Amino acid sequence: MTKRSAAQLKNYRWKGLHRSGKRVSGQLLAINEAEVRDKLKQQQIRIRKLKVKRVSAFTRLAQRVKTKDITLLTRQLATMLATGVPIIHALKLVADNQRKAEMTSILAQISKGIESGTPISKVMHATSSHFDRLYIDLVATGEQTGNLADAFERIASYREKSERLRAKVIKALIYPCMVVTTALVVSYLMLTMVIPQFESMFKGFGADLPWFTEKVLQLSNSTQAHSSTIFLGVGGFTLIMNQIGKRSFRLRLTASRALLRVPIIGVVIGKASIAKFSRTLATSLSAGIPILSCLTSSAKTADNIYYQQAIERVYDDTAAGVPIYIAMRNAHCFPEMILQMVMIGEESGRLDDMLNKVASIYEFEVEDTVDNLGKVLEPLIIVLLGIVVGGLVVAMYLPVFNLMSVLG
Numbered sequence: 001m002t003k004r005s006a007a008q009l010k011n012y013r014w015k016g017l018h019r020s021g022k023r024v025s026g027q028l029l030a031i032n033e034a035e036v037r038d039k040l041k042q043q044q045i046r047i048r049k050l051k052v053k054r055v056s057a058f059t060r061l062a063q064r065v066k067t068k069d070i071t072l073l074t075r076q077l078a079t080m081l082a083t084g085v086p087i088i089h090a091l092k093l094v095a096d097n098q099r100k101a102e103m104t105s106i107l108a109q110i111s112k113g114i115e116s117g118t119p120i121s122k123v124m125h126a127t128s129s130h131f132d133r134l135y136i137d138l139v140a141t142g143e144q145t146g147n148l149a150d151a152f153e154r155i156a157s158y159r160e161k162s163e164r165l166r167a168k169v170i171k172a173l174i175y176p177c178m179v180v181t182t183a184l185v186v187s188y189l190m191l192t193m194v195i196p197q198f199e200s201m202f203k204g205f206g207a208d209l210p211w212f213t214e215k216v217l218q219l220s221n222s223t224q225a226h227s228s229t230i231f232l233g234v235g236g237f238t239l240i241m242n243q244i245g246k247r248s249f250r251l252r253l254t255a256s257r258a259l260l261r262v263p264i265i266g267v268v269i270g271k272a273s274i275a276k277f278s279r280t281l282a283t284s285l286s287a288g289i290p291i292l293s294c295l296t297s298s299a300k301t302a303d304n305i306y307y308q309q310a311i312e313r314v315y316d317d318t319a320a321g322v323p324i325y326i327a328m329r330n331a332h333c334f335p336e337m338i339l340q341m342v343m344i345g346e347e348s349g350r351l352d353d354m355l356n357k358v359a360s361i362y363e364f365e366v367e368d369t370v371d372n373l374g375k376v377l378e379p380l381i382i383v384l385l386g387i388v389v390g391g392l393v394v395a396m397y398l399p400v401f402n403l404m405s406v407l408g
Contacts, residue, residue, distance in 0.1 A: 009063055009102050011053040012036045019044040029055065029063060029101035035108050063101045070130050071159040073103070078152035087148065088114055106130070119143055134158075134280060134297040141287045151287065158283040165272055165363055166303070172268045172370045179381050183388050190392050192227065195220040198396045209399050216395035249305075256305040264376060268369050273307040274338065275362035282355035292319055307333065324351070 012033065015025040024045060030036050033050065040047055055063075073094060080090040088111055095107040106128050113123030121140035124131040131139075135155055142151025199217055202209060209217070223230070245251050260266040280301050284294035295315040302308040310331040317327035325343040328334045338358050345354025 009055050009060055009105070011055045011059075013051045013053055014040065014047055015049040016040060016045040016047045019046075027053075029059070029105075031102070031105040031109070035105055038108070038112075065100060065102045065106065065128075065130055067130075067159075068163065069100065069103055071156065071163060073107075074152055074159060075156040078149060078156045081149035081152060087120065120148070132297075133300055134284060137284065137289050137293060137297060138287050141289055145288070154283060154287060158279060161279060161359075161363070162276060162301075165275055165366060168366050168370045169268060169272045169303075172265060172366075172373055175373060176265065176377060179377070179384070183385055186385075187388050187392065188223065190389070191220045191223045195392065195396060196224070202399055210395075213395045213398050216392060252305045253309065256307075260304070260306060264369070264373065268366055268373075269304060270307075271362045271366050271369075273302060273304045274334065275359045275366060277302060277307060277311060278338070278355045278362065279359035282352045282359060285352040285355070291324070310334075 009029055009031060011027055011029055013025075013027045014036065015023070018024050028036050028039060030039075033052075036050070037047065076094050077087075077090055080093065081087065085093070091107050091111045091114075095104055095111070098104045098107065109127045110120070110123050113127070114120055119140070121136050121143055124139060125136045138151050138155050139148070142148040145151075195216065199220065202213075202217075241251075245255065260270050277298050280298040281294050284297055285291065289297075292315065295311060295318060299308050299311040299315065302311055310333045313331045314324065314327040317330055318324050322330075323343075323346060325339050325346055328342060329339050341354045341358055342351065345351035
């Protein structure tokens with residue numbers, strides 16, 4: 001297949017002459033110059049001057065195509081193709097109602113490629129990386145069977161379920177992160193703004209302070225003196241680890257394993273990864289794609305490196321002729337219930353149905369866990385905030401209590 005385009009959105013400023021003789025000018029956001037020339041030609045404008053300007057970060061962010069945009073496009077195409085609308089007409093209808101310039105450019109390139117006689121799967125693969133391996137394989141299968149509407153329907157349903165699952169996982173991660181962040185911010189503000197006020201008051205007592213209070217005052221002084229160093233150190237460490245992580249597969253694998261061991265959150269991520277694998281494999285198999293290609297797609301769509309590596313081991317064993325349920329057992333990361341269901345599905349010739357059931361079970365469990373996450377974490381959060389904030393407050397009032405007892 002043709003290599004994917006890495007082009008980014010650009011701002012084309014143009015001056016030209018309209019067919020009526022009127023001089024006109026303007027600007028267009030597009031991925032390439034050919035698209036701009038085609039649009040102006042349709043408007044009967046002859047270009048006299050064309051300059052390329054860089055697009056601002058804000059504009060690029062606002063016009064960027066997201067995963068949800070591709071899912072919506074897929075759903076729209078599936079609906080229109082099912083009613084008998086030709087693919088070219090469907091693409092143009094969607095493009096006419098688009099507000100994002102990047103999506104408009106992608107649709108224009110796809111339409112142009114199809115009109116030139118290139119299969120839609122190859123055009124999509126060459127046009128944008130937003131169309132992943134699974135997407136392209138399913139579209140290609142739809143072309144071969146002559147049922148593109150069914151292919152887009154299958155893709156749309158798969159992506160919608162995947163996005164709902166991803167939203168649940170993100171929700172599970174956001175809640176504890178916000179709590180920990182709040183605790184750290186409150187502690188920092190108390191150490192740098194509130195406790196120094198108490199320290200000046202304690203100096204007037206002329207008495208020894210409790211051990212706990214002295215330690216908190218020392219922590220407050222260190223925090224005030226080294227705040228910038230701490231922030232720079234944490235930021236620098238995060239940046240360095242991020243850069244190392246991009247180059248080191250072993251580090252990413254270690255981080256993935258560590259994340260799976262985190263209480264509650266690790267369980268949610270693990271179940272979500274299994275559900276995503278099962279749903280991807282089931283969707284591919286039901287479309288008639290060969291099992292090895294299905295496993296390749298499943299590995300690439302895995303959101304966790306640990307499970308991605310496990311699926312790659314399943315691929316190697318399956319390619320060597322091992323039944324898939326045994327290959328999954330050899331990977332040592334799939335629960336026995338899944339292995340039993342896969343074995344039954346494989347022996348009965350209904351593996352895709354069984355995998356869909358597995359995905360549905362785990363998606364429900366993830367949803368149930370996330371919905372009850374607040375109830376589970378609420379006591380832990382109260383204890384955490386009580387220890388952190390309450391401990392600082394108690395440390396500041398211990399000298400006051402001691403002074404009152406002496407005066408009493």
